Amino acid sequence: xDIALTPADAEGNPEMADAAVQPHSPPTIFREDYAPFAWxxxxxxxxxxxxxxxxxxxxxxxxxxxxxxDPSPTIRLNGDGLKLISLECxxxxxxxxxxxxxxxxxxxxxxxxxxxxxxxxxxxxNSQLMGLYASNGMLCTQCEAEGFRRITFFPDRPDVLSTYxxxxxxxxxxxxxxLANGNxxxxxxxxxxxxxSVWHDPWPKPSYLFALVxxxxxxxxxxxxxxxxxxxxxxxxxxxxxxxxxxxxMESLKRSMEWDEKVFGREYDLDVFNIVAVSDFNMGAMENxxxxxxxxxxxxxDADTATDGDFDAVEGVIAHEYFHxxxxxxxxxxxxxxxxxxxxxxxxxxxxFSQDMxxxxxxxxxxxxxxxSVQFPEDSGPLAHPIRPDSYREISNFYTATVYNKGAEIIxxxxxxxxxxxxxxxxxLYFDRHDGEAATCEDFVKAMEDGAGLDLAQFRLWxxxxxxxxxxxxxxxxxxxxxxxxxxxxxxxxxxxxxxPMPIPLRIALFxxxxxxxxxxxxxxxxxxxxxFTFDGFDTEPVLSINRGFTAPVGIExxxxxxxxxxxxxxxxxxxxxxxxxxxxxxxxxxxxxxGGLSDSTRDEARRAIADALEAILADEALDDQMRGxxxxxxxxxxxxxxxxxxxxxxxxxxxxxxxxxxxxxxxSNFDALYERAAAAPGGREAEAVGARKVKTLALxxxxxxxxxxxxxxxxxxxxxxxxxxxxxxALMVLSGLEGLARTDRLAAFYERYRDNPLxxxxxxAIQASSLHPNVVEQVKALAExxxxxxxxPNRVRSLYMAFAGTAxxxxxxxxxxxxxxxxxxxxxxxxxxxxxARFVPPxxxxxxxxxxxxxxxxxxxxxxxxxxKLSRDTYExxxxxxx
Ligand code: 0A1
Ligand code: ZN
Numbered sequence: 002x003d004i005a006l007t008p009a010d011a012e013g014n015p016e017m018a019d020a021a022v023q024p025h026s027p028p029t030i031f032r033e034d035y036a037p038f039a040w041x042x043x044x045x046x047x048x049x050x051x052x053x054x055x056x057x058x059x060x061x062x063x064x065x066x067x068x069x070x071d072p073s074p075t076i077r078l079n080g081d082g083l084k085l086i087s088l089e090c091x092x093x094x095x096x097x098x099x100x101x102x103x104x105x106x107x108x109x110x111x112x113x114x115x116x117x118x119x120x121x122x123x124x125x126x127n128s129q130l131m132g133l134y135a136s137n138g139m140l141c142t143q144c145e146a147e148g149f150r151r152i153t154f155f156p157d158r159p160d161v162l163s164t165y166x167x168x169x170x171x172x173x174x175x176x177x178x179x180l181a182n183g184n185x186x187x188x189x190x191x192x193x194x195x196x197x198s199v200w201h202d203p204w205p206k207p208s209y210l211f212a213l214v215x216x217x218x219x220x221x222x223x224x225x226x227x228x229x230x231x232x233x234x235x236x237x238x239x240x241x242x243x244x245x246x247x248x249x250x251m252e253s254l255k256r257s258m259e260w261d262e263k264v265f266g267r268e269y270d271l272d273v274f275n276i277v278a279v280s281d282f283n284m285g286a287m288e289n290x291x292x293x294x295x296x297x298x299x300x301x302x303d304a305d306t307a308t309d310g311d312f313d314a315v316e317g318v319i320a321h322e323y324f325h326x327x328x329x330x331x332x333x334x335x336x337x338x339x340x341x342x343x344x345x346x347x348x349x350x351x352x353x354f355s356q357d358m359x360x361x362x363x364x365x366x367x368x369x370x371x372x373x374s375v376q377f378p379e380d381s382g383p384l385a386h387p388i389r390p391d392s393y394r395e396i397s398n399f400y401t402a403t404v405y406n407k408g409a410e411i412i413x414x415x416x417x418x419x420x421x422x423x424x425x426x427x428x429x430l431y432f433d434r435h436d437g438e439a440a441t442c443e444d445f446v447k448a449m450e451d452g453a454g455l456d457l458a459q460f461r462l463w464x465x466x467x468x469x470x471x472x473x474x475x476x477x478x479x480x481x482x483x484x485x486x487x488x489x490x491x492x493x494x495x496x497x498x499x500x501x502p503m504p505i506p507l508r509i510a511l512f513x514x515x516x517x518x519x520x521x522x523x524x525x526x527x528x529x530x531x532x533x534f535t536f537d538g539f540d541t542e543p544v545l546s547i548n549r550g551f552t553a554p555v556g557i558e559x560x561x562x563x564x565x566x567x568x569x570x571x572x573x574x575x576x577x578x579x580x581x582x583x584x585x586x587x588x589x590x591x592x593x594x595x596x597g598g599l600s601d602s603t604r605d606e607a608r609r610a611i612a613d614a615l616e617a618i619l620a621d622e623a624l625d626d627q628m629r630g631x632x633x634x635x636x637x638x639x640x641x642x643x644x645x646x647x648x649x650x651x652x653x654x655x656x657x658x659x660x661x662x663x664x665x666x667x668x669x670s671n672f673d674a675l676y677e678r679a680a681a682a683p684g685g686r687e688a689e690a691v692g693a694r695k696v697k698t699l700a701l702x703x704x705x706x707x708x709x710x711x712x713x714x715x716x717x718x719x720x721x722x723x724x725x726x727x728x729x730x731x732a733l734m735v736l737s738g739l740e741g742l743a744r745t746d747r748l749a750a751f752y753e754r755y756r757d758n759p760l761x762x763x764x765x766x767a768i769q770a771s772s773l774h775p776n777v778v779e780q781v782k783a784l785a786e787x788x789x790x791x792x793x794x795p796n797r798v799r800s801l802y803m804a805f806a807g808t809a810x811x812x813x814x815x816x817x818x819x820x821x822x823x824x825x826x827x828x829x830x831x832x833x834x835x836x837x838x839a840r841f842v843p844p845x846x847x848x849x850x851x852x853x854x855x856x857x858x859x860x861x862x863x864x865x866x867x868x869x870x871k872l873s874r875d876t877y878e879x880x881x882x883x884x885x
Contacts, residue, residue: 027874031392032338038156039073040064040109042163043205047153051171051215053135056122057086060153062163065113078105078118078154081132081147085154086119105154118154127151128793128833136281137240139216140176141294145287146337146396149208159334160439162205169215170197176215178238182206182290184272202290204270205437207333212289214238214277221247225255227269228262237300238277246301249312250276250319257320260354265428267327276300276319280759283795283836284400285318288325295322298760298796306761308727309691316358321351327432335439337396341388341464342442344400345408349416352409359627359688362576366631369551369577372410374639376402377469377556381643383846383885385467385494389442394878397836403467410554411463412445417524417552418506419453427453459528462503467494472505472527474559478542483511485545488531489555495882504528508552510575511536511543517572522549544568546582549575563589563610570614580631583618587611587660588636592644594656608660612667619671626679626692633699635661638809642850649852654809658706658773665707676700676715684724691727698731705735717743720750730764738773762789763800770811771804777811778818792830795837802826806844817858820845824862827876828869835873842866842876846883860884 046061064076080103088095090107092115097108107116127134132151133142142152150157167181173196179188183202190196220236221244227233235254237247254276261267271291282296299318302311328350329343356364379385379402386399388408393399416424430452431445442464450457470491477484487507491500505527510519525534536543544565548557566589569582590607593599599607618624618632635657642648665672675696682693701719705712712735720732733751736744748769755761766789770781784790784801791797802823806812812819823841830838848859866872867880 027394027877029392029394030396032336032390035336035338037067037070038158038161039067039070040076040156040161041067042156042161045155045163045165046167047165047211048168049170049213051140051169051176053138053140053175054123054125056124056133056140058120058122058153060116060118060120060155062116062118062155063113064109064116074110075106075108076116077101077156078107078116079147079150079157080104080154081150083151083154084121086121087117088119089117091115092117103150120153122152129836130281130283130795130834131836133213134281136279137216138175139214139218139279141214141216141277141279142212142289143283143287143294144211144289145209146400147209149211152211155208157208159207159209159336162207162333162437162439164205165202165211167200167202167211167213168197169200169213170195171215176217178214178216178218180212180214180238180275180277180292182210182212182292184291202271204290204331206290206330207439210288210290210330210333212287212292212294214279214292214294217241218277219244221251223251223255225258225269225274227258229268231269231272233258233269233271234273236273236275238275239297239300240278243278243297243301246303246306247278249302250300250315253316253319254323256316256358257323257354260320260357261324261327261350264353264357265327265350265425267324267432269326270331274323276322280796281794283834286322288322288329290326290330293322295319296796298763301760304686304725306726306755306758308725308730309686309694311726312686313355313359317351317355320354321347324350324354331437332432332435333439335441337393337399338389338391339441340396340399341404341408341411342440342445344405345388346412346445348405348409349412352413360625362580363627363631365550365577366580368406368409370634370637370640372402372406372554373643374637376406376554377643378639378847379403379843380407380467380469380494381492381850382843383495383849383883384843384879387465387467387497389464391465391496395839395874397875398839398878407554414463414506414553415449415453415455415457415460417508417550418526419449419455423453423455424449427451427455460504462501466491466500466503467497468492468500470503470505470553470555472507472548472553472555472557474545474547474557474561476542476545476560478539481537481539483536483539483543485509485525485534485536486531487525487527487534489527490530495885502528502530505553505555507547508549508575510546510549510578511539512546512569512572513543514541514568517568519543519546519574522575524552546573546575546578548581549573549578551577551581559585561585563607567610567614571617576628583614583632584636586614588641588644591636591641591653591656591660594660595641595645595649595652597652608663608667611660612664615664616668616671619668619675625688626696627688628692630692630695630699633696633703639807642847646850647852647856648850650809650813650855651815654813661703662706665703665705668703669707672700672703676704680719694725694727694731697728698734701731701735705738709739713739713741713743717747720747726761726764730768733768734772737768740774756789759794759796763796766790766797766800767804770801771808773810775810777805777808778814778822781805781811781822792833795834798826798830798834798837802841806841812844813855815854817855817861820855820859820862824866827866831869831873831876832871835875838873839875839879842879842883846879848883849885 042062044063048059050057099106124133124135131148169179179198181200183200186201187199218238219241220238223235225233276293278295278297278300280297285299286295302315324347328346334342427449431448446457468491470489473488475486508524510522512519566582566586573579641653679693679697716732716735723729736747827838827841845859848856
């Protein structure tokens with residue numbers, strides 16, 4: 002199982018198998034070319050005889066002509082590296098068939114036919130983890146987006162909905178548990194120690210939602226009674242030994258089911274809901290109908306192995322996949338260009354759920370932080386695309402922060418403009434109107450117009466224009482009228498030079514400097530290039546708080562005095578705006594400092610202002626620790642780089658770390674006091690305890706920047722006394738950035754403790770790969786040779802290399818060594834797992850925004866990858882787009 006091309010591929014279709022691995026200039030698919038499929042497939046019957054190395058699949062498809070499509074004498078059944086064993090039409094020979102590339106094209110003379118197709122697979126050799134593959138002795142499937150065609154020949158497109166019945170036959174001792182979508186309708190034993198199960202899913206679905214799992218699994222079981230009084234059996238299937246780590250996932254699932262009924266009126270629609278955890282998985286999780294398959298990382302959690310952040314991530318991903326049952330499954334996508342229809346909406350739904358489960362402002366800040374550090378750079382680079390792209394070569398490359406997170410922001414804007422009640426009327430109408438259909442983004446917008454009563458004519462531009470709008474703000478006072486002048490500019494992105502102004506909803510408040518209060522919030526909409534807003538009745542010029550709650554995914558450039566930012570950082574009653582003011586204060590200073598030429602006194606003055614603001618935050622008793630923690634986090638390197646036309650990651654790192662050290666010294670006693678208080682707080686999973694752990698680690702990181710020796714003592718003590726992974730990881734992160742025995746000892750101790758726990762061991766790799774240690778490049782090279790490192794497991798690869806790809810002194814080392822390492826990784830991983838390999842291209846794709854020396858080094862590596870003889874479609878597309 003060394004390469005993507007297996008012997009089975011070659012036997013099945015020699016010419017095309019070769020094309021599959023050498024797709025120089027794979028074709029581009031255009032949104033405009035959409036046409037409905039000529040055939041309907043009302044029912045699909047699948048029979049699997051499972052074996053790790055040899056699985057036989059018999060697919061029986063009832064097909065009939067689609068009255069709403071142009072007629073065709075043939076049916077195109079997609080395939081990808083499949084070995085065809087036999088093909089029958091209506092129980093006999095077909096009139097004609099041919100291979101077209103990897104696809105099977107069959108001539109069908111009549112109105113209705115039954116096709117029977119037998120294929121043979123080698124799941125053990127499937128290292129791409131798409132289609133049917135083996136993971137840890139079990140078998141499982143991943144079909145989104147185009148994995149079903151690696152199982153059988155089928156119209157593998159989301160607008161072909163079919164009702165599936167699945168029979169699984171397998172050796173009972175090897176695969177005691179057999180699962181597929183829907184409800185189980187039969188099971189039994191047969192000869193030769195085989196057993197079987199039949200599953201029927203009554204809901205028509207596209208092939209990407211098909212799933213099958215077989216393995217030696219155990220379940221945590223529970224049940225949920227829906228609002229309609231239907232009892233649903235819930236089960237979370239894991240390997241024996243992981244069961245005690247599934248309680249949080251199960252509680253999260255029940256909370257999600259209840260919340261979706263209450264907030265969106267959505268009820269579950271099958272008798273069972275199964276979740277399976279697998280350790281080899283390309284993404285986070287998958288919403289297959291009634292049988293969600295999860296990366297173990299988003300199911301398993303207990304205090305010893307998962308951080309507080311991991312607990313939240315499990316809750317969020319469980320909710321996300323569950324919510325897809327309506328936003329994605331009951332209403333699916335017409336074609337993959339509409340991906341944001343299900344993903345943007347579902348991300349918004351999971352964000353709102355998590356806001357309700359914990360601290361809403363903290364969740365909002367976290368979501369914006371992700372948007373800014375991942376999506377904004379995407380939107381300003383060579384891979385920028387609208388949330389509804391116009392073309393692609395490989396759809397896997399479009400599961401992006403733009404489609405997901407910006408997609409969520411765009412629906413959130415509609416919600417802000419409509420208000421919660423009308424927004425709900427819009428979503429109710431959308432679900433009613435399109436239940437059972439494969440819909441488009443346009444359908445969603447129309448339902449919002451009709452149901453929520455919004456006019457979204459101009460708003461539709463958000464679906465078609467890429468790039469993060471920049472809003473410039475100036476304020477003034479004329480007589481007693483406060484004036485706010487706003488203008489917008491949307492930067493050019495690949496293929497889109499000219500942009501039209503979009504409606505940008507901004508929640509604002511005008512603060513009185515004397516009283517520190519405002520007279521109420523307003524939602525204003527900037528819908529032209531430039532708009533002036535006026536507000537009467539002010540004696541003195543108010544302080545403007547803008548984009549409160551981050552109502553619009555834009556960058557704000559405000560002409561505001563440092564004193565006014567400090568005022569908002571201390572006084573703003575909108576927690577997001579308060580956070581924002583502080584971030585602006587720090588960002589403004591760091592951008593200026595990186596630009597160079599700051600005198601010592603100017604630098605000190607700016608640092609003093611930041612220290613004063615942080616001191617006030619440390620002392621503010623009205624704040625809870627989770628929020629205090631957010632306010633203490635300095636803007637990320639990538640966000641800072643984003644603020645500059647060309648970035649020097651080395652300089653950004655120096656200035657950012659320099660500020661941290663300065664603040665650590667200036668506020669040494671405050672951070673000490675905070676650390677002590679937090680360290681003495683009670684444990685547990687309550688919000689207060691979580692907050693205490695968060696500020697404890699943050700305080701420690703400031704102390705480490707200012708006084709490494711003291712930090713080493715505290716971190717060592719924290720590590721040794723830790724009874725949670727949060728504390729253990731927090732301490733180890735600090736230690737791994739320092740020199741000395743404590744570092745090596747505790748890293749070794751962590752390894753010994755968790756050597757048999759893959760998820761915890763992932764952290765061990767990630768902590769070292771993202772550390773502030775000056776030798777991080779050498780360390781990552783050594784870790785890549787570690788016996789526990791493997792390119793076959795995406796979690797392990799991401800732990801080592803994604804963590805590394807974020808580091809200034811590692812990835813961006815001025816020698817170019819970090820870039821070379823990532824390029825080597827891409828080339829080595831591409832033949833094994835192209836989807837995961839392609840995800841490492843975007844960090845190199847930032848070259849155009851780097852200072853010239855690094856830009857050249859990054860580009861050189863992209864060119865080296867591009868010149869490789871056999872690139873996957875995934876990597877080929879990302880590399881060519883990145884080169885521009
Ligand atoms: N629809 C899933 C994401 C997903 C996409 C592709 C996959 O293939 C490897 C897996 C999962 C979600 O949004 O959760
Ligand atoms: Zn999703």
